[in-house]
Amino acid sequence: MSQSVIRMTYRIETSGDVAALATKIASDQSTGTFVPTPGETPELKARVGARVVEVRKLESVPTPSFPETNPSRGGPYWRGEADIEFPLEAVGTDLAALMTIAISGVFSIKGLSGIRIVDMKLPPEYAQAHPGPQFGIAGSRALTGVKERPIIGTIVKPSLGLRPHETAEMVRDLAAADVDFIKDDEKLMSPAYSSLADRVKAIMPILLDREQKTGKKVMYAFGISHADPEVMQRNHDIVADAGGNAAVVNINSIGFGGFSFLRKRSRLVLHAHRNGWDILTRHPGLGLDFRVYQQFWRLLGVDQFQINGIGAKYWEPDDSFVRSFHALQAPLFSPSDRPLPVSGSGQWGGQAPETYAQTGRTQDLLYLCGGGVVSHPGGPASGVRAVRQAWEAAVAGIPLEIYARDHHELAQSIAKFGKVKKNA
Amino acid sequence: MSQSVIRMTYRIETSGDVAALATKIASDQSTGTFVPTPGETPELKARVGARVVEVRKLESVPTPSFPETNPSRGGPYWRGEADIEFPLEAVGTDLAALMTIAISGVFSIKGLSGIRIVDMKLPPEYAQAHPGPQFGIAGSRALTGVKERPIIGTIVKPSLGLRPHETAEMVRDLAAADVDFIKDDEKLMSPAYSSLADRVKAIMPILLDREQKTGKKVMYAFGISHADPEVMQRNHDIVADAGGNAAVVNINSIGFGGFSFLRKRSRLVLHAHRNGWDILTRHPGLGLDFRVYQQFWRLLGVDQFQINGIGAKYWEPDDSFVRSFHALQAPLFSPSDRPLPVSGSGQWGGQAPETYAQTGRTQDLLYLCGGGVVSHPGGPASGVRAVRQAWEAAVAGIPLEIYARDHHELAQSIAKFGKVKKNA
Numbered sequence: 083m084s085q086s087v088i089r090m091t092y093r094i095e096t097s098g099d100v101a102a103l104a105t106k107i108a109s110d111q112s113t114g115t116f117v118p119t120p121g122e123t124p125e126l127k128a129r130v131g132a133r134v135v136e137v138r139k140l141e142s143v144p145t146p147s148f149p150e151t152n153p154s155r156g157g158p159y160w161r162g163e164a165d166i167e168f169p170l171e172a173v174g175t176d177l178a179a180l181m182t183i184a185i186s187g188v189f190s191i192k193g194l195s196g197i198r199i200v201d202m203k204l205p206p207e208y209a210q211a212h213p214g215p216q217f218g219i220a221g222s223r224a225l226t227g228v229k230e231r232p233i234i235g236t237i238v239k240p241s242l243g244l245r246p247h248e249t250a251e252m253v254r255d256l257a258a259a260d261v262d263f264i265k266d267d268e269k270l271m272s273p274a275y276s277s278l279a280d281r282v283k284a285i286m287p288i289l290l291d292r293e294q295k296t297g298k299k300v301m302y303a304f305g306i307s308h309a310d311p312e313v314m315q316r317n318h319d320i321v322a323d324a325g326g327n328a329a330v331v332n333i334n335s336i337g338f339g340g341f342s343f344l345r346k347r348s349r350l351v352l353h354a355h356r357n358g359w360d361i362l363t364r365h366p367g368l369g370l371d372f373r374v375y376q377q378f379w380r381l382l383g384v385d386q387f388q389i390n391g392i393g394a395k396y397w398e399p400d401d402s403f404v405r406s407f408h409a410l411q412a413p414l415f416s417p418s419d420r421p422l423p424v425s426g427s428g429q430w431g432g433q434a435p436e437t438y439a440q441t442g443r444t445q446d447l448l449y450l451c452g453g454g455v456v457s458h459p460g461g462p463a464s465g466v467r468a469v470r471q472a473w474e475a476a477v478a479g480i481p482l483e484i485y486a487r488d489h490h491e492l493a494q495s496i497a498k499f500g501k502v503k504k505n506a
Numbered sequence: 507m508s509q510s511v512i513r514m515t516y517r518i519e520t521s522g523d524v525a526a527l528a529t530k531i532a533s534d535q536s537t538g539t540f541v542p543t544p545g546e547t548p549e550l551k552a553r554v555g556a557r558v559v560e561v562r563k564l565e566s567v568p569t570p571s572f573p574e575t576n577p578s579r580g581g582p583y584w585r586g587e588a589d590i591e592f593p594l595e596a597v598g599t600d601l602a603a604l605m606t607i608a609i610s611g612v613f614s615i616k617g618l619s620g621i622r623i624v625d626m627k628l629p630p631e632y633a634q635a636h637p638g639p640q641f642g643i644a645g646s647r648a649l650t651g652v653k654e655r656p657i658i659g660t661i662v663k664p665s666l667g668l669r670p671h672e673t674a675e676m677v678r679d680l681a682a683a684d685v686d687f688i689k690d691d692e693k694l695m696s697p698a699y700s701s702l703a704d705r706v707k708a709i710m711p712i713l714l715d716r717e718q719k720t721g722k723k724v725m726y727a728f729g730i731s732h733a734d735p736e737v738m739q740r741n742h743d744i745v746a747d748a749g750g751n752a753a754v755v756n757i758n759s760i761g762f763g764g765f766s767f768l769r770k771r772s773r774l775v776l777h778a779h780r781n782g783w784d785i786l787t788r789h790p791g792l793g794l795d796f797r798v799y800q801q802f803w804r805l806l807g808v809d810q811f812q813i814n815g816i817g818a819k820y821w822e823p824d825d826s827f828v829r830s831f832h833a834l835q836a837p838l839f840s841p842s843d844r845p846l847p848v849s850g851s852g853q854w855g856g857q858a859p860e861t862y863a864q865t866g867r868t869q870d871l872l873y874l875c876g877g878g879v880v881s882h883p884g885g886p887a888s889g890v891r892a893v894r895q896a897w898e899a900a901v902a903g904i905p906l907e908i909y910a911r912d913h914h915e916l917a918q919s920i921a922k923f924g925k926v927k928k929n930a
Contacts, residue, residue: 126664337764358611
């Protein structure tokens with residue numbers, strides 16, 4: 083029986099020799115160091131050493147991704163993609179070990195003018211070792227009661243500064259507008275002016291009261307993140323004990339440790355905000371692709387994953403968002419390990435047709451609008467209606483301007499927010 | 507009384523207007539979004555809004571740090587440093603909130619061709635809210651018994667692949683050589699062929715036995731990292747219960763949550779390996795400076811902090827290492843919040859004179875040599891002696907080649923490892 087392996091793909095850029103650097107990565111990240119050491123025997127290397135499987139040449143570039151410390155060398159900068167296999171024996175299934183050995187270490191290697199990790203294929207042992215999403219797509223639909231359309235969500239704005247009773251007033255309006263999902267802005271956790279406990283106390287009765295009257299429970303994701311996992315867990319319990327069913331978690335700010343601790347005890351849908359991710363991916367020659375990064379967080383158990391959207395207010399090009407969406411749609415090991423993709427950032431409904439077209443005409447997503455709902459000229463309730471109308475039009479294949487002729491709220495949105503500008 | 511503030515300094519790069527982007531950062535990272543929202547009142551902004559205090563112009567650059575998505579715009583790329591103040595009221599003292607609001611979010615902002623966070627000044631409320639180092643410099647000295655010289659350490663090599671009894675054999679040699687500190691390579695945690703429990707069982711009796719005979723206890727830092735804080739805590743307990751006194755923690759792979767959980771219960775000196783840090787700092791126009799990053803981990807309680815060294819095997823320029831060293835030497839709020847700086851990576855003693863000269867002639871450091879000790883022609887024991895000799899020479903102001911005339915092991919090291927090449 084062949085041994086299980088972890089296969090990584092690195093896009094290497096250098097003024098030197100790409101294949102030599104691939105070999106160096108395999109050595110440095112397993113058994114080697116800057117000089118040969120007596121114990122690095124052929125037996126040991128065969129057992130735990132990483133191995134370059136293939137190097138594919140790519141076009142060179144004239145400018146280095148990391149500016150050269152020695153510019154006299156100059157370009158061109160050769161590029162290639164190297165597949166490197168790590169024996170599972172050397173790494174194990176712990177995600178901190180995987181991150182340390184196969185990813186983090188490579189960014190320190192001398193002689194690279196750029197390196198980006200573009201793929202990772204994990205063996206099935208990882209499926210058994212990790213919980214994956216507790217709710218995911220099916221759970222998010224069951225809890226919101228939304229069946230054959232996207233779940234429509236909004237974000238309380240302004241992001242910071244509202245006191246709990248002010249947030250509650252806005253939530254009352256939004257719930258009355260029949261929105262499916264509401265969340266705290268990722269920047270709102272538990273500041274003194276709006277402690278999580280006070281916010282939960284102000285908001286949950288409104289949602290529970292409405293549920294009693296209408297049978298529909300709005301999913302509210304409270305910002306529970308905290309650097310201390312036990313404080314975060316207490317925050318989680320405050321929400322769950324008050325009848326809440328979701329939480330916003332700033333995954334990069336709490337790290338694997340914080341998320342892992344929370345997931346084991348979680349009764350809530352965990353809505354991941356990847357704030358900070360951009361520094362790991364924005365430069366195309368450096369960092370890592372979302373298809374690599376998302377695997378860690380899915381294994382750890384993210385239920386809903388924010389990934390920007392078409393024409394986002396942020397830097398991210400539309401095609402990058404679309405690739406991220408498809409990465410989330412593909413099972414890692416089984417369909418149940420798929421979190422619900424969350425399309426947000428500068429969304430107001432205008433992006434619905436393009437989003438629908440580009441994501442394989444799926445309605446399995448949470449479509450999230452902050453300012454696009456809250457700043458609607460007719461108020462948040464009209465904002466929610468406009469977004470629903472935009473999605474109805476998109477799914478029916480009717481251009482928004484046509485559909486807007488007898489859908490007033492959508493017409494108002496179009497007038498206010500204008501044409502969608504694509505992010506190239 | 508004036509309100510407490512957090513002051514951040516951002517180095518902004520853009521083909522647009524630096525001051526306008528500073529204003530956008532202050533808005534986006536506090537109360538604003540892509541459109542004005544009804545609740546963003548002057549009262550609310552005064553209370554929790556971030557504020558641009560000063561923008562200082564810097565020289566422009568011809569090449570964008572983030573390659574332009576729209577290259578037709580072209581350069582030059584204007585640069586400036588913006589000081590922005592966040593009211594403590596808006597953020598609080600939680601480090602996940604601080605990271606989310608003041609740091610992570612800015613990397614997503616459109617219109618920037620580069621952004622690097624170069625300084626952070628926290629108000630004294632942070633000192634009270636966080637534990638800081640439990641052992642730090644004084645504790646590391648007390649536990650190793652090393653007084654008026656650098657603590658000399660080594661790393662078991664090869665990094666991966668040795669079975670516990672093989673590691674133990676090497677540790678026996680190193681301890682006999684009177685080394686002060688030994689550590690697992692950061693890539694070694696608890697793989698099947700060398701589980702932490704088995705490694706501790708094989709190594710600790712050797713160190714305890716030697717302590718009984720000589721009175722000197724070698725500090726051994728075991729790799730205890732794990733994505734699950736409770737597994738990591740069990741690893742910690744295995745080490746502590748067996749009489750160990752230190753652990754290697756891969757801080758970026760476990761995150762704030764993992765470290766925070768561990769620190770509360772720790773009985774061990776926590777030796778931080780910042781594997782992965784390079785992707786956050788290697789591009790000089792992007793990411794963050796170590797002086798910002800290290801503040802988080804010092805507040806969380808790192809006792810010993812690895813920061814490369816002069817002529818490191820990695821990419822880092824010497825002056826960057828020196829700045830990092832000085833950052834660790836400066837108290838945040840009190841002298842006891844200073845961890846022990848750890849100089850490592852490609853070290854073998856040859857770098858001692860330059861290290862001593864550049865770090866303010868301090869001997870408060872752990873000087874760490876892996877291959878530089880293990881691959882010494884006379885074996886590890888000779889390697890340790892060579893490193894000690896190099897430091898004696900450095901402190902006495904005697905050139906190494908002169909000192910090597912009657913210090914055989916140092917002469918062997920010089921012959922094997924050659925001249926130190928500075929990293930420019």
